Amino acid sequence: MQALLDQMIQEGAFAGVPKEVVYTIAMVLTAVVVLSAFVAPLAGVTSWLERRVWARMQSRVGPNRVGPQGILQWLADGIKNIMKEDIIPTAADQKLFPLAPYVVFMGFLCAFVVIPFGESLIVADLNIGILYLLSVTSLVVVGILMAGWASNNKWSLLGGMRSAAQIVSYEIPAGLSVLTVVFLAGTLSMQGIIKAQGWRPWDWFMFHNPFTFCAFFLFFTAALAEGNRTPFDIPEAESELVAGYVTEYSGMRFLFFFFAEWGNLYVIGAVVTTLFMGGWQVPPVTDNPVLLGILQFLTFFLKAYFWVFVAMWIRATLPRVRVDQLMGLCWKYMVPLSFICLLGTIGFMFMDTNSRRIFGAITLGFAIATIINFFRRVGFQFRSAKPEAYWKPHI
Amino acid sequence: MDTASFIFYLLATLLVIASLLVVFLRNVVHCAMALVTALLLIAVMFVTLHAPMLCVLQVMVYAGAIMVLFLFVIMFLNPGALEQQRGLWWGFGTLLAMMLAGVLVPLVATSDLPADPVAATELFGSPEMLAKSLFSDYVLPFEIASVLLLVAIIGAVVLAKREN
Numbered sequence: 119m120q121a122l123l124d125q126m127i128q129e130g131a132f133a134g135v136p137k138e139v140v141y142t143i144a145m146v147l148t149a150v151v152v153l154s155a156f157v158a159p160l161a162g163v164t165s166w167l168e169r170r171v172w173a174r175m176q177s178r179v180g181p182n183r184v185g186p187q188g189i190l191q192w193l194a195d196g197i198k199n200i201m202k203e204d205i206i207p208t209a210a211d212q213k214l215f216p217l218a219p220y221v222v223f224m225g226f227l228c229a230f231v232v233i234p235f236g237e238s239l240i241v242a243d244l245n246i247g248i249l250y251l252l253s254v255t256s257l258v259v260v261g262i263l264m265a266g267w268a269s270n271n272k273w274s275l276l277g278g279m280r281s282a283a284q285i286v287s288y289e290i291p292a293g294l295s296v297l298t299v300v301f302l303a304g305t306l307s308m309q310g311i312i313k314a315q316g317w318r319p320w321d322w323f324m325f326h327n328p329f330t331f332c333a334f335f336l337f338f339t340a341a342l343a344e345g346n347r348t349p350f351d352i353p354e355a356e357s358e359l360v361a362g363y364v365t366e367y368s369g370m371r372f373l374f375f376f377f378a379e380w381g382n383l384y385v386i387g388a389v390v391t392t393l394f395m396g397g398w399q400v401p402p403v404t405d406n407p408v409l410l411g412i413l414q415f416l417t418f419f420l421k422a423y424f425w426v427f428v429a430m431w432i433r434a435t436l437p438r439v440r441v442d443q444l445m446g447l448c449w450k451y452m453v454p455l456s457f458i459c460l461l462g463t464i465g466f467m468f469m470d471t472n473s474r475r476i477f478g479a480i481t482l483g484f485a486i487a488t489i490i491n492f493f494r495r496v497g498f499q500f501r502s503a504k505p506e507a508y509w510k511p512h513i
Numbered sequence: 514m515d516t517a518s519f520i521f522y523l524l525a526t527l528l529v530i531a532s533l534l535v536v537f538l539r540n541v542v543h544c545a546m547a548l549v550t551a552l553l554l555i556a557v558m559f560v561t562l563h564a565p566m567l568c569v570l571q572v573m574v575y576a577g578a579i580m581v582l583f584l585f586v587i588m589f590l591n592p593g594a595l596e597q598q599r600g601l602w603w604g605f606g607t608l609l610a611m612m613l614a615g616v617l618v619p620l621v622a623t624s625d626l627p628a629d630p631v632a633a634t635e636l637f638g639s640p641e642m643l644a645k646s647l648f649s650d651y652v653l654p655f656e657i658a659s660v661l662l663l664v665a666i667i668g669a670v671v672l673a674k675r676e677n
Contacts, residue, residue, distance in 0.1 A: 214542070249640075253569045256577030257572065260577075
């Protein structure tokens, strides 16, 4: 890469421009291209998977025509949306309306810079990684408000307002839950947080003590609310606001909002994995750096994707909350609870290692018992209802 | 011209343009968006000065929270494009600007900037340094600021209650 650039400079391709500037621009361009090449299929396949998973949960078939099992549906949708007419309403703000989707998209794409896919697979391991992530995701609000206002439409404006209120409010419990982990790890760097954990489940921060276990649920809930996901999708509530801030958008601009939403789902999963589930930590099975890198990437990817699946599951299961319930949940329950989690974790930090391990083991045991109980009950449902379609995923 | 100064001049030009747009645009929401741009450019400038922590806090606090509240209020009131201001306000504004310039220009002209600026250390603006200075050297001002914010929150709650 650098050799190629040097050769191009020698041939006088960038005459008059300082060498470092060329390097910087090339670096930024490479990062953008690589990220887009990774993020676009990720968001696309997530959109397909989401529709398939809902269909399955609602006893439907879902998109299964384009490609094997319909996995290329997102490409077909993308081509369709690019070909559509790009409508900008006459009454809309002619400057901000076209710009808004890209601001939202940028806010979410920036988050991928600090996501650690492996020990060496990270764009930039900033020493303030998690803080950076919280701050760039808060930029999304500006884009959403822009879209809501520029559409010059009451539903859009209401949607934008709701979204802003919601994201600003839920940042507080999310930030406080992140803080519990930061206290335990003693660093803000994403890699540092992962290195403070181990590959065994009882080394994860999730099962460090009962308070972090609680903080995990608080963070996941707050992250869903920040990503405007059901049951917190009141900014685009179809039954109340047509489509909220995306009402006036069509074609590719409309798709960009949803592109950001589906990609953001993966970011939520990745952050949860990093903070609470040991990230890319794998058992020491091999010394081969390439093999180890692939193993780490797969571990991280699957853990993160599991939480994407859980978010889909929640969306298919729970009804939407009301606006006042949403705000009440945040300010009356989640903020005080996250403060309790923070103080409790500080208390645990003063404890000696042995008694801490006992509490961690109790938390892990509780979690395992819950999961076993869940599967027992689901199994009972399966046995008694005999839903044959569920055992045949290839429809 | 080396890279650092090239980037600085690039950022500075953009920053000046964005700041002028804040003042000269006629639509309040456009002004607010220009202000967001200016604040983000300042954040980038912090990065070039090796203070990533300040950059992130700038984005989080100003662009993320304060500007959102600004926009929130502006969009609720929806003042639209402003009509031309009357001459009296222009005169008053010009007078204030000239007074500010009268204070700033002699200050900038007389202050001797270091010819060879010292590079910031690795730890400058890092979370550790920030926490150390906040909670040891400046703990009293920090606490006073916290109490001030608390008073503002309680005041807001009291005002909101009275209207009901």
